[in-house]
Amino acid sequence: MQTNYAEEDVLKDTxxxxxxxxxxxxxxxxxxxxxxxxxxxxxxxxxxxxxxDTLRSTAERGPGIIISEGAAPDHPAGYWQPAFSILGRDTxxxxxxxxxxxxxxxxxxxxxxxxxxxxxxxxxxxxxNPHPDHPAWSPSGLIQEGRTNGVAMxxxxxxxxxxxYVESALIAQRLGAHGxxxxxxxxxxxxxxxxxETNRRTDEYGGETLADRAAYPAEIVSAxxxxxxxxxxxxxxxxxxxxxxxxxxxxxxxxELGPFLERLQQAGADVFHVSARRxxxxxxxxxxxxxSVASWVKTxxxxxVMTIGSVGLSTDLASDVFDNQDPVLQVEDDIIRVRRGLxxxxxxxxxxxxxxxxxxxxxxxxxxxxYSNLRDFRKYRDLAEAYESYSHEGQLVDQSxxxx
Numbered sequence: 001m002q003t004n005y006a007e008e009d010v011l012k013d014t015x016x017x018x019x020x021x022x023x024x025x026x027x028x029x030x031x032x033x034x035x036x037x038x039x040x041x042x043x044x045x046x047x048x049x050x051x052x053d054t055l056r057s058t059a060e061r062g063p064g065i066i067i068s069e070g071a072a073p074d075h076p077a078g079y080w081q082p083a084f085s086i087l088g089r090d091t092x093x094x095x096x097x098x099x100x101x102x103x104x105x106x107x108x109x110x111x112x113x114x115x116x117x118x119x120x121x122x123x124x125x126x127x128x129n130p131h132p133d134h135p136a137w138s139p140s141g142l143i144q145e146g147r148t149n150g151v152a153m154x155x156x157x158x159x160x161x162x163x164x165y166v167e168s169a170l171i172a173q174r175l176g177a178h179g180x181x182x183x184x185x186x187x188x189x190x191x192x193x194x195x196x197e198t199n200r201r202t203d204e205y206g207g208e209t210l211a212d213r214a215a216y217p218a219e220i221v222s223a224x225x226x227x228x229x230x231x232x233x234x235x236x237x238x239x240x241x242x243x244x245x246x247x248x249x250x251x252x253x254x255x256e257l258g259p260f261l262e263r264l265q266q267a268g269a270d271v272f273h274v275s276a277r278r279x280x281x282x283x284x285x286x287x288x289x290x291x292s293v294a295s296w297v298k299t300x301x302x303x304x305v306m307t308i309g310s311v312g313l314s315t316d317l318a319s320d321v322f323d324n325q326d327p328v329l330q331v332e333d334d335i336i337r338v339r340r341g342l343x344x345x346x347x348x349x350x351x352x353x354x355x356x357x358x359x360x361x362x363x364x365x366x367x368x369x370x371y372s373n374l375r376d377f378r379k380y381r382d383l384a385e386a387y388e389s390y391s392h393e394g395q396l397v398d399q400s401x402x403x404x
Contacts, residue, residue, distance in 0.1 A: 016339075017032060017339065017342040017343060018031060018032050018033070018335075018338070018339060018342065018350075018366065019031045019032070019367060020032070021064075022064070022304060022348055022349065024109075024233055024270055024271050024304050025179075025230075025231055025232075025233050025270045026231045027109055027178050027179075027231075027233060029064040029065055029109050029349070030064045030107055030108070030109075031062065031063070031064040031363070032064060032342060032348065032349045032350055033062065033063040033064055033065075033349070033350060033351075033352060033356075033362075033363050033366075034063055034064060034065035034066070034067060034306060034308075034349055034350070034351045034352075035055070035058050035059075035063045035065070035066050035067060035351070035352070035353070035356055036067050036308055036351045036352075036353045037067050037068060037069050037070045037113040037115070037181075037183075038069065038353050038354075038357060039069055039070060039083065039084065040054060040069055040357075041054060041069060042069065042082065042083050042084055042085040043082060043083075044082050044128065045079060045082050045084070045085055045086045045091070045130075046085055046086070046091045046094045047068075047069065047071075047085050047091070047094045047095055047097075047098050048094075049097070051069055051098055052097050052098040052101040052102070053101070054357075054360075055068065055069075055098060055101065055102050056101040056102055056104065056105055057360050058356060058357075058360045059102050059105040059106075059108040060105045060106075061360050061361045061362075061363055061364050062361075062362075062363030062364050062367070063108070063352075063356070063363050064108070064109060064349070065108070065109045065110075065111060065306075065349070066102050066108055066109070066110050066111070067110075067111045067112075067113050067181055067235075068095075068098060068102075068110065068111070068112040068113055068177075069085065069113070070084065070085075070113040070114070070115030070183055071084070071085040071086060071087035071091075071095070071112065071113065071114065071115065071168065072084060072085070072086050072087070072114075072115055072116050072117065073086075073087065073088070073114060073116060073161065073164030073165045073167065073168045074086050074087065074088025074089065074090070074091075074164055074167070074168065075160060075161055075164040076130075076131035076134040077116070077117075077121065077131075077134055077135070077136065077137040077157075077161070078116050078117065078164070079121075079129055079130060079131050079134075080117040080120075080121045080122075080123075080129075081127055081129075081391060082127070082128050082129075084115070084117070087112065087114065087168040087171055087172065088164075088167070088168065088171070089167075089171070092171060092175070095112075095171070095172075095175060096175050099112075099175040099176050099177055100176075103176060109178045109179075109233075110176075110177045110178055111177065111178060111179045111180060111181045111233060111235055112168075112172040112175075112177045112179075112180050112181070113180070113181040113183055113237075114165055114168050114169065114172075114180050114181065114182055114183060115183035115188060116161070116183070116188060116189035116190065117136070117188055117189065118136065118137060118138045118187075118188045118189030118190075118191075118192050119136050119137070119138035119141070119142060119143045119149045119150055119189075119192055119198070119396075120136070120143065120149075120187065120188060120243070120244075120395075120396050120397065121136035121137075121149075121150065122136065122149065122395055122396050124391065124395075126391070127391050135150040135151045136149050136150025136151070137150055137151065137153045137157060137161070137189065138150060138151075138152065138153065138189065138192045138198060139152060139153065139192050139193050139198060139199040139200070139201050139205065139206070139216075140152045140198060140199060140200040140201055142192070142197065142198045142200070143187070143198070143244060143396055144187070144195075144197050144198060144242070144244050144245055144248075145197040145198075147244075149396060152201070155203075158205065158216060161189075162216075162219060162220050162223055163223075165182075165220050165223070165224065166220075166223050166224055166227045168180075169224040169227060169228055169232075170227055170228065173228050173232055178232075178233050179232050179233025179234055179235065179270070180224065180232075180233070180234060180235070181235040181236075181237055181273060182217065182220065182221060182224075182234065182235065182236050182237065183237050184217050184236055184237060184238045185237050185238050185239035185275045186239055186241070186242055186243050186275065187242030187243050187244050187245070187248075190216070190217045190220070191238065191239065191242070191250070193205065193213055193214070193215075193216045193217060194210060194213050194214060194217065194238065194250040194260075195213075195242070195248060195250050196213070196250075197248070199213045209256065209259065210250055210251050210256040210257070210259070210260045211256070211259035211260045211262075211263050213250075214260050214263050214264060215263075217236070217264065218263050218264050218266075218267040219267070221234055221236065221264055221267040221268050221269055222267040222268055224268070225267065225268030226268075233270050233271065234268055234269050234270050234271075235269070235270065235271045235272070235273050235306070236264050236269045236271070236272055236273065237273035237274075237275055238250070238272070238273070238274065238275065239274070239275035239276065240276070240283075240293060241275075241276070241277055243397045244396070244397060246277065251293075253284070254283070254284060254287065254296045254300075257293075257296055257297060257300055258300040261297060261300050261301045261303075262300075262301075265301060265303060269303065270303060270304075271303055271304045271305070271306060272297055272301060272303055272304075272305050272306070273305075273306040273307070273308070273351070274292075274293050274294040274297055274305060274306065274307045274308075274347070275307075275308055275309065276292060276293055276294065276307060276308065276309035277309055277310065278309045278310050279292065279294070279307050279308060279309035279310065279311055279338070279341075279347075279350065279351075280292050280309075280337055280341060280346075281293075281309070283295075283296060284296075291346070292307070292341075292346060292347075293307075294306075294307035294346060294347045295341070295344075295346035295347065298345060298346055298347060298348075304348040304349065305347045305348050305349075306347065306348065306349040306350070306351060307346075307347045307349075307350060307351065308350065308351030308352075308353065309351075310334075311334050311335075311338060311350060311351070311352045311353075311355060312329060312330060312331040312334050312335075312352060312354075312355030312362070313329060313330065313334075313354055313355055313377060329355070329374055329376055329377075331355060331362075331365075331366075331371050331374060332371045335366055338350050354377040355374075355377060357377065358374075358375045358376065358377040359374050359375055362374075
């Protein structure tokens with residue numbers, strides 16, 4: 001069912017690996033850049049025309065992959081704030097416009113990100129929500145160790161949520177997307193299953209090891225694969241860090257990664273997207289003074305590996321967006337490090353979020369080695385649409401234990 005990702009399957013027509021093609025499943029990606037989901041452009045749980053316009057504008061200027069803004073499956077527990085879209089039957093028209101606009105630009109690859117708030121869902125007064133009385137869902141009712149919100153999911157809850165994910169993936173496929181990205185990162189629903197602090201289940205969805213705790217995300221991957229067929233791309237995004245705890249780890253040692261990756265790969269994952277606060281941060285310096293988490297992952301799978309984390313900027317996303325530390329541009333130096341990482345085989349694709357949002361021509365600029373007059377990223381300007389519709393007041397991330 002799955003494609004064999006041998007070295008000869010990687011197509012190369014340029015000496016610059018950043019601009020060489022890559023094959024994911026049966027789809028060819030034109031270069032090694034991707035635009036990640038950054039939660040822009042939703043109103044009333046639906047994508048806006050503005051989302052379509054901004055994604056199209058970036059697609060026109062070069063990245064190989066556009067990942068849509070994250071959308072929750074259509075289930076009451078997925079509704080958090082109107083700044084986050086739903087991908088369901090009632091939003092097909094709006095998402096169809098987004099897909100058509102992005103794909104009209106040419107040979108860009110579009111993945112639609114499926115995301116669920118999990119235990120971070122908190123309904124507060126004054127925020128539009130069609131299901132205000134529905135509890136937040138998570139593996140064990142925990143946001144992190146010692147902190148609760150909502151309830152632990154029952155077997156029926158797990159089945160209903162899995163089916164909602166599958167329905168969203170099928171809608172993405174019918175709309176013409178090349179695939180989906182399953183968000184299992186940053187302390188949201190599927191990541192809560194992976195993290196030992198938040199998955200205390202004693203049934204088949206818990207366990208002592210990371211691979212054990214990956215049972216539910218793997219079950220969703222398998223169900224999406226069965227429903228969408230062999231050629232539909234399934235990306236799995238995961239992270240060590242959480243928005244509620246920067247120093248968190250789902251894997252205490254790299255040996256935990258191999259069985260975890262194998263489980264997801266056997267379920268049908270085509271590509272792994274490793275989210276880091278800094279893309280080249282050393283993961284286990286006591287074991288290797290150079291390797292990032294993505295680099296360790298690359299040694300343990302034959303699937304392509306994408307990574308992301310503060311490319312072009314001095315301050316990581318969490319410190320910028322949550323802790324108000326404005327970043328400084330450092331694009332030229334970072335691109336040198338990105339090229340070195342590609343050449344060393346540490347990863348296959350690189351995500352650029354904030355620097356590409358403030359400079360939609362970022363990929364063109366890198367191709368020309370033109371780093372003059374790049375715009376700084378400022379969240380209240382460049383993510384203004386998201387901030388206008390998202391209420392930070394009283395939210396759980398802002399109340400969290402955070403550490404490096």
